[in-house]
Amino acid sequence: MRTVSNVVSxxxxxxxxxxxxxxxAIEELDYRPNPVARTLRTGRxxxxxxxxxxxxxxxxxxxxxxxxxxxxxxxxxxxxxxxGHDHERERQLLTGDDRTMLFDGLLxxxxxxxxxxxxxxxxxxxxxxxxxxxxxxxxxxxxxxxxVAAACDAVDHLIAIGRTKIAAIGSQPQEExxxxxxxxxxxxxxxxxxxxxxxxxxxxxxxHYSRSDGYAAAQALLAxxxxxxxxxxxxxxxxxxxxxxxxxxxxxxxxxxAVIGIDDVEEGRFAxxxxxxxxxxxxxxxxxxxxxxxxxxxxxxxxxxEIVAPHRLIVRESTTG
Amino acid sequence: MRTVSNVVSxxxxxxxxxxxxxxxAIEELDYRPNPVARTLRTGRxxxxxxxxxxxxxxxxxxxxxxxxxxxxxxxxxxxxxxxGHDHERERQLLTGDDRTMLFDGLLxxxxxxxxxxxxxxxxxxxxxxxxxxxxxxxxxxxxxxxxVAAACDAVDHLIAIGRTKIAAIGSQPQEExxxxxxxxxxxxxxxxxxxxxxxxxxxxxxxHYSRSDGYAAAQALLAxxxxxxxxxxxxxxxxxxxxxxxxxxxxxxxxxxAVIGIDDVEEGRFAxxxxxxxxxxxxxxxxxxxxxxxxxxxxxxxxxxEIVAPHRLIVRESTTG
DNA sequence: TTGTAAGCGTTATCAC
DNA sequence: GTGATAACGCTTACAA
Numbered sequence: 178m179r180t181v182s183n184v185v186s187x188x189x190x191x192x193x194x195x196x197x198x199x200x201x202a203i204e205e206l207d208y209r210p211n212p213v214a215r216t217l218r219t220g221r222x223x224x225x226x227x228x229x230x231x232x233x234x235x236x237x238x239x240x241x242x243x244x245x246x247x248x249x250x251x252x253x254x255x256x257x258x259x260x261g262h263d264h265e266r267e268r269q270l271l272t273g274d275d276r277t278m279l280f281d282g283l284l285x286x287x288x289x290x291x292x293x294x295x296x297x298x299x300x301x302x303x304x305x306x307x308x309x310x311x312x313x314x315x316x317x318x319x320x321x322x323x324x325v326a327a328a329c330d331a332v333d334h335l336i337a338i339g340r341t342k343i344a345a346i347g348s349q350p351q352e353e354x355x356x357x358x359x360x361x362x363x364x365x366x367x368x369x370x371x372x373x374x375x376x377x378x379x380x381x382x383x384x385h386y387s388r389s390d391g392y393a394a395a396q397a398l399l400a401x402x403x404x405x406x407x408x409x410x411x412x413x414x415x416x417x418x419x420x421x422x423x424x425x426x427x428x429x430x431x432x433x434x435a436v437i438g439i440d441d442v443e444e445g446r447f448a449x450x451x452x453x454x455x456x457x458x459x460x461x462x463x464x465x466x467x468x469x470x471x472x473x474x475x476x477x478x479x480x481x482x483e484i485v486a487p488h489r490l491i492v493r494e495s496t497t498g
Numbered sequence: 499m500r501t502v503s504n505v506v507s508x509x510x511x512x513x514x515x516x517x518x519x520x521x522x523a524i525e526e527l528d529y530r531p532n533p534v535a536r537t538l539r540t541g542r543x544x545x546x547x548x549x550x551x552x553x554x555x556x557x558x559x560x561x562x563x564x565x566x567x568x569x570x571x572x573x574x575x576x577x578x579x580x581x582g583h584d585h586e587r588e589r590q591l592l593t594g595d596d597r598t599m600l601f602d603g604l605l606x607x608x609x610x611x612x613x614x615x616x617x618x619x620x621x622x623x624x625x626x627x628x629x630x631x632x633x634x635x636x637x638x639x640x641x642x643x644x645x646v647a648a649a650c651d652a653v654d655h656l657i658a659i660g661r662t663k664i665a666a667i668g669s670q671p672q673e674e675x676x677x678x679x680x681x682x683x684x685x686x687x688x689x690x691x692x693x694x695x696x697x698x699x700x701x702x703x704x705x706h707y708s709r710s711d712g713y714a715a716a717q718a719l720l721a722x723x724x725x726x727x728x729x730x731x732x733x734x735x736x737x738x739x740x741x742x743x744x745x746x747x748x749x750x751x752x753x754x755x756a757v758i759g760i761d762d763v764e765e766g767r768f769a770x771x772x773x774x775x776x777x778x779x780x781x782x783x784x785x786x787x788x789x790x791x792x793x794x795x796x797x798x799x800x801x802x803x804e805i806v807a808p809h810r811l812i813v814r815e816s817t818t819g
Numbered sequence: 820t821t822g823t824a825a826g827c828g829t830t831a832t833c834a835c
Numbered sequence: 836g837t838g839a840t841a842a843c844g845c846t847t848a849c850a851a
Binding site for chain 1: 532533534535537538543544545552553554556558559560562563566567575576577578579580582594599600709713738739741742745764765767768769770
């Protein structure tokens with residue numbers, strides 16, 4: 178009945194006597210509103226979906242923490258999905274083929290989204306925000322750092338401390354994903370600005386940005402006739418794997434080889450040596466994407482915007498003599 | 499209409515002609531079944547909730563990865579919530595006070611659950627599985643390792659490599675949570691078995707099992723008149739913080755102080771030195787808890803069972819000369 | 820094999 | 836201020 182709903186929802190136009198009566202009945206029957214029925218009626222689930230490649234990658238779990246917190250602050254909860262680098266899974270999520278889309282909006286943080294994937298979202302009305310991409314094409318909201326500048330800052334730092342043979346780990350085998358392309362561009366730009374030559378044998382690919390990818394790539398670099406004296410890794414995890422490979426080869430960080438990453442995950446702060454990195458403001462990214470998706474849920478016809486999150490260089494032991 | 503539902507659900511008793519017709523109409527109208535309406539009718543959301551203290555703690559994010567995978571295999575999705583050591587939040591989840599309980603079952607991995615909290619779940623019909631606890635009281639399903647034995651194995655290893663002054667980090671300030679109590683008991687038992695004395699000044703508390711907790715606790719141990727020659731940490735994160743404190747004090751691991759943790763997170767495999775630990779079979783834990791909660795969703799009156807997950811000692815550099 | 824109608828538990832509309 | 840009643844979009848008896 179109407180009055181009960183009013184009481185439950187804390188509506189004002191209810192007499193004190195009636196409110197007390199309803200409350201008593203609620204207590205008596207141990208009544209709990211059914212959220213599903215409410216959702217069917219209101220059209221809002223109160224849930225957001227956060228889609229990441231792998232939740233156990235520290236950058237994503239730290240991002241998830243912030244997103245869950247930011248969402249909780251505005252009364253939303255977060256469902257987490259992993260695509261595991263699976264294009265088919267990404268497609269399902271983007272097209273809404275999944276049978277259980279119980280959420281109001283999608284925060285999509287693709288490691289490997291191609292533009293063509295995004296085209297598929299077209300017919301769906303599910304609000305969507307892209308995280309971590311920076312190829313703004315005006316169709317979807319983006320929240321991301323300036324990847325080119327971030328990579329450039331990292332390499333500039335290596336140059337500033339006097340390194341001249343700077344390698345990079347993290348380009349993708351198939352060059353079709355935005356993030357690695359942008360970071361590669363930043364690396365190239367920094368070298369060019371310093372009048373340094375870009376050597377193809379110093380550019381190593383990494384499929385999953387994992388510690389072991391970083392380890393393997395660094396091993397390959399160390400085996401070169403003229404090994405580098407610095408390595409710029411496209412993620413902190415790659416950098417941690419790379420550092421381990423340097424030690425296993427009997428060399429030292431940063432003395433023989435300086436290492437810098439991107440992400441500023443907590444693991445890097447406690448690594449030995451502690452890892453220099455580019456810090457991404459994940460609380461900012463989380464807050465802004467939640468704010469933005471709520472606005473879009475309220476008004477699906479909002480114009481797409483691009484939100485650039487701040488980043489900054491953090492110098493630690495891995496790049497300081 | 500009946501037939502449409504049949505087609506969508508892949509029912510058999512539908513004529514080919516009719517099925518084609520329906521499919522064409524679906525395509526034409528770009529029809530998508532509304533999952534909320536389906537849920538209201540069937541009573542199943544197809545979602546599980548995984549509740550952990552903090553998703554960015556590697557052990558929990560690795561567990562979450564496995565739970566999401568295990569759930570996906572049986573057509574379920576996973577909502578993740580953090581309690582952040584907040585008792586009020588735990589209470590809400592357990593009692594169903596939250597207004598948006600859009601899931602069929604709850605996998606609850608409390609760092610800090612007191613028995614009294616569990617009492618509150620009594621009136622709720624939401625299926626519940628407890629993870630990581632091992633104080634089986636017969637009321638709820640548990641999936642956990644044998645914490646006492648795990649701790650005992652870790653300390654036995656330190657004794658086996660000849661250490662005699664073995665400290666422990668990870669007991670709780672307020673001694674009311676199961677996991678730390680059990681791990682403390684295992685530590686005590688191993689020392690007693692070896693005829694070693696338990697020294698109160700070698701037992702350090704840690705509120706959040708974080709790297710910085712481990713760092714601070716280890717610093718305190720090193721400042722003792724007679725510092726330990728080995729530290730057993732109740733989690734890998736504590737151990738990683740502790741190792742860093744040892745290095746910052748100018749000492750070496752394992753030469754001066756051996757360190758061992760529990761969890762076997764990937765970070766420990768790449769740490770320097772790599773971290774000895776007790777490996778918990780998280781894929782097993784994830785698989786079994788999902789299996790169990792599905793059974794309980796099907797039949798809420800199932801008797802509570804206790805599932806013990808395997809664990810095993812992993813010896814790495816942090817405890818080998 | 821196919822169509823009709825009831826009902827899941829809310830919230831919103833609308834008289835009173 | 837309060838009580839009936841419709842509607843959200845699906846699944847499923849039941850009838851045809």
